[in-house]
Amino acid sequence: MPRLNSPTELEKLREEIKARRPPRPCISISSGTCGRARGSEAVITAFEEEIKKRGLKEEIDIKVTGCLGFCEKEPIILVHPDEICYLNAKPEDAAEIIQGIKDKKVVSRLLYTDPVTGEKIEHESEIPFYKRQLRIVLSLNKWIDPRNIEDYIIQGGYSALSKALFEMSSEQVLEEVKEANLRGRGGGGFPAGRKWKETKNAPGEPKYVIVNCDEGDPGAYMDRSLMEGNPHSVLEGLIIGAYAIGAHEGFIYVRQEYPLACENLNWAIKQAEEYGFLGENILGSGFNFRVKVHRGAGAFVSGESSALMSAVEGKAGEPRFKYIHTAVSGVKGRPSNLNNVETWATVPLIINKGADWFRSIGTEGSKGTKIFSLVGKVNNTGLVEVPMGMTLRQVIYDIGGGILKGKKFKAVQTGGPSGGVIPEQYLDTPVDFDELTKLGSMMGSGGMVVMDEDTCMVDVARYFVNFLCEESCGKCIPCREGLRLLRVILNDVCQGKGKEGDIEVIEEVAEVMAAASLCALGTTAANPVLSTLRYFRDEYEAHIKEKRCPAKFCKDLTSFYIQPEKCQACLICLRNCPAGAINGDKGLVHWIAQEKCSKCGICFEVCPPRFSAVVKLSGEPIPEPPPPGTKVIRKKEG
Amino acid sequence: MTGVSGLVAKVVDSYQRDKDMLIQILLDLQSGFGWLPKQVLDEVSKHLGVPITRVYQIATFYKAFSLAPKGKHLIRVCMGTACQVRGSALIRDRMEQLLGIKVGEITSDMKFSLETVNCLGCCAMGPMAEIDGIAHGPLTISKVEEILKKYE
Numbered sequence A: 001m002p003r004l005n006s007p008t009e010l011e012k013l014r015e016e017i018k019a020r021r022p023p024r025p026c027i028s029i030s031s032g033t034c035g036r037a038r039g040s041e042a043v044i045t046a047f048e049e050e051i052k053k054r055g056l057k058e059e060i061d062i063k064v065t066g067c068l069g070f071c072e073k074e075p076i077i078l079v080h081p082d083e084i085c086y087l088n089a090k091p092e093d094a095a096e097i098i099q100g101i102k103d104k105k106v107v108s109r110l111l112y113t114d115p116v117t118g119e120k121i122e123h124e125s126e127i128p129f130y131k132r133q134l135r136i137v138l139s140l141n142k143w144i145d146p147r148n149i150e151d152y153i154i155q156g157g158y159s160a161l162s163k164a165l166f167e168m169s170s171e172q173v174l175e176e177v178k179e180a181n182l183r184g185r186g187g188g189g190f191p192a193g194r195k196w197k198e199t200k201n202a203p204g205e206p207k208y209v210i211v212n213c214d215e216g217d218p219g220a221y222m223d224r225s226l227m228e229g230n231p232h233s234v235l236e237g238l239i240i241g242a243y244a245i246g247a248h249e250g251f252i253y254v255r256q257e258y259p260l261a262c263e264n265l266n267w268a269i270k271q272a273e274e275y276g277f278l279g280e281n282i283l284g285s286g287f288n289f290r291v292k293v294h295r296g297a298g299a300f301v302s303g304e305s306s307a308l309m310s311a312v313e314g315k316a317g318e319p320r321f322k323y324i325h326t327a328v329s330g331v332k333g334r335p336s337n338l339n340n341v342e343t344w345a346t347v348p349l350i351i352n353k354g355a356d357w358f359r360s361i362g363t364e365g366s367k368g369t370k371i372f373s374l375v376g377k378v379n380n381t382g383l384v385e386v387p388m389g390m391t392l393r394q395v396i397y398d399i400g401g402g403i404l405k406g407k408k409f410k411a412v413q414t415g416g417p418s419g420g421v422i423p424e425q426y427l428d429t430p431v432d433f434d435e436l437t438k439l440g441s442m443m444g445s446g447g448m449v450v451m452d453e454d455t456c457m458v459d460v461a462r463y464f465v466n467f468l469c470e471e472s473c474g475k476c477i478p479c480r481e482g483l484r485l486l487r488v489i490l491n492d493v494c495q496g497k498g499k500e501g502d503i504e505v506i507e508e509v510a511e512v513m514a515a516a517s518l519c520a521l522g523t524t525a526a527n528p529v530l531s532t533l534r535y536f537r538d539e540y541e542a543h544i545k546e547k548r549c550p551a552k553f554c555k556d557l558t559s560f561y562i563q564p565e566k567c568q569a570c571l572i573c574l575r576n577c578p579a580g581a582i583n584g585d586k587g588l589v590h591w592i593a594q595e596k597c598s599k600c601g602i603c604f605e606v607c608p609p610r611f612s613a614v615v616k617l618s619g620e621p622i623p624e625p626p627p628p629g630t631k632v633i634r635k636k637e638g
Numbered sequence B: 001m002t003g004v005s006g007l008v009a010k011v012v013d014s015y016q017r018d019k020d021m022l023i024q025i026l027l028d029l030q031s032g033f034g035w036l037p038k039q040v041l042d043e044v045s046k047h048l049g050v051p052i053t054r055v056y057q058i059a060t061f062y063k064a065f066s067l068a069p070k071g072k073h074l075i076r077v078c079m080g081t082a083c084q085v086r087g088s089a090l091i092r093d094r095m096e097q098l099l100g101i102k103v104g105e106i107t108s109d110m111k112f113s114l115e116t117v118n119c120l121g122c123c124a125m126g127p128m129a130e131i132d133g134i135a136h137g138p139l140t141i142s143k144v145e146e147i148l149k150k151y152e
Helices: A007-020 A033-037 A040-053 A091-103 A139-143 A149-154 A159-167 A170-180 A192-201 A222-229 A231-245 A259-275 A305-312 A341-353 A355-359 A392-399 A433-438 A457-471 A477-494 A502-516 A527-545 A572-576 A602-606 B002-014 B019-033 B038-048 B052-061 B081-085 B088-099 B141-150
Strands: A026-030 A061-065 A077-080 A084-086 A208-213 A249-255 A290-296 A336-340 A369-376 A382-387 A409-414 A420-423 A447-452 A558-562 A582-585 A588-592 A614-618 B073-078 B112-117 B129-131 B134-136
Touching: A007 A149, A007 A159, A026 A040, A026 A091, A026 A139, A033 A040, A040 A061, A040 A091, A061 A139, A077 A091, A139 A222, A149 A231, A149 A259, A159 A231, A159 A341, A170 A192, A170 A231, A170 A341, A170 A355, A192 A231, A192 A336, A208 A222, A208 A231, A208 A305, A208 A341, A222 A231, A222 A259, A222 A341, A222 A369, A231 A249, A231 A259, A231 A336, A231 A341, A249 A259, A249 A305, A259 A290, A290 A305, A290 B019, A305 A336, A336 A341, A341 A355, A369 A392, A369 B081, A382 A392, A392 A409, A392 A447, A409 A457, A409 A527, A420 A527, A447 B081, A457 A477, A457 A527, A457 B081, A477 A502, A477 A527, A502 A527, A558 A588, A558 A602, A572 A582, A572 A602, A602 A614, A602 B141, B002 B019, B002 B038, B019 B038, B019 B052, B038 B052, B073 B088, B081 B088, B088 B112, B088 B141
Parallel strands: A026 A061, A208 A249, A208 A336, A249 A290, A369 A447, B073 B112
Antiparallel strands: A026 A077, A077 A084, A369 A382, A409 A420, A409 A447, A558 A614, A582 A588, B073 B129, B129 B134
């Protein structure tokens, strides 16, 4: 492909691609990381073989796309142009689906079934999970093979870049982004336009622009999905930003835990260079820009902007004091502007559709949409993109389909290790940067982990503190030592060794950490502890005073017990117990020898739900086992 | 062993001997060797012209690097928040129990390395574990044994 040397050539190419592609059915198969984990590659092969076998190569196209967001139902198949949506596809479904396309019939057994009405839904856009979303940043994923730049171009790709370079001055581009009030999607929510301006105005050359794809928040993966599924949108945003700021070199920092994102990104860069969107004299505009990919080597703290910039220089990714902003002195002491993947991917939309359009979506202080990874104890796990201001309840219940197994909602955790939990009484809070902060949590990069009645809130706090303890770089004392102290106390509390006064010590340590830590990792590290304390203090007190875990989760405070009146002596738990702690026989009630029990939880898991004889006990005495030879009370079937 | 020296030189050259690329060079070597033997680190220091102390600083700061060899099969139990609330701690405990090792250790027959990882981004499959790069999930405590048997 020869380089494109002008906007006219780009538009001509777009027309050419359209003309080259006859209108015929296309099967798109989602194959991002979660799709692959659920066997999408075998599905793709099956479709390819089936099409070859039937000689339909000229009649039906196959497109391998990135993640479509409904991870629970991956691999997902979309049959264009009608957008018939098949879920949880298997290789053996290929023949039937292809026959269906030939006969213009829908394979109803593979459609989404509404759990409430039992109704089958044909079109993706009508499935409740998608219906309530507003997908603008993620909208192209279903149309694009990330390894084919022409798929992006045919969807209008790089038209924003062309507009910025030829119809707007760099100041105008910057003003547009500022006008749009685009706030950083990585967690801080700092206005991108202001950051860009500071970098642009800072003295010194060269200037750098950076994409932060070091998505370290456990339970958040929207950046991965964007980078895997539509890398060109990120690149286009970055090049536009570079033009506005006056940078000619950029870095993209991607976690090495995301191998597919790295692969697809490298692929995209190569193609963008070939087509003339990267390199010298982009689209004949005279503007030059190059980009390098750096893989992160596994350090959560490296996602912090100043730490990431050190990592780009090949150094240990430790943060530094930021009284001089990285916008002034970043990579190699030069002005550097860093935004995360989602922020960059939003830029082309703003340039194309204008700041007014962007500002028409969202709330007063938070404009546009936000992608959340809705995970945990929720029915529809996946990536959801919603306008800012939608309530938590709408996201969790209307889109997420409510709580797994009909359990009771307890809290939702947002903001990852820097955020906090939000209990039921605040479910009607609109989700935006400012509202969640008021509740003692934060929006963060968009992780939304739903927790139910079986989740222990003290354990949640312990989990995050453990995580941060391992990830703290250790440079400043409040973070390093504060986290260690919190870890000791919380471990004690969870193990039933908590004592009066522990809660007060936790609060004091948290206060010092927030006031005196060097970077945001430390200043926010106590948030998960403080917010669980704020809303679930009773759970802490139960652990400390009564040695009881209300959620019956903490191993040291929980015992397993077989209810004699319910046990049907099916032998399943007895055979599965790895500790040999279960006694009993055919026809005889089983019982657990507590001193042998390793509390692995297998008996609880394998006991057939129709018996539900195994229960967890916490904070109460374990009843004596039944006398030897106790026979089962047969349960009447039906 | 000139082999190691040659290999390291090749990787270092592929990054134009750019000192900024130290992390990238070590990542390539880590994936090639499966771990970073002392000799490899010495060679990196020599070929790239950075002090050995800095090479060690990087190799120990980042989690992706290992200064000890790994087992034949690498098990990574995901401890992301989504997996955590779905009971990944119990899966980890069961793995430890079955393999007779703790997280971070290798079985004495060098067959399995057991590690935890913060989030693999497969939250819908939680609780999950990755063995040799293949995702397994959603796991149950009783399924763990069966899965490990496949790798015996």
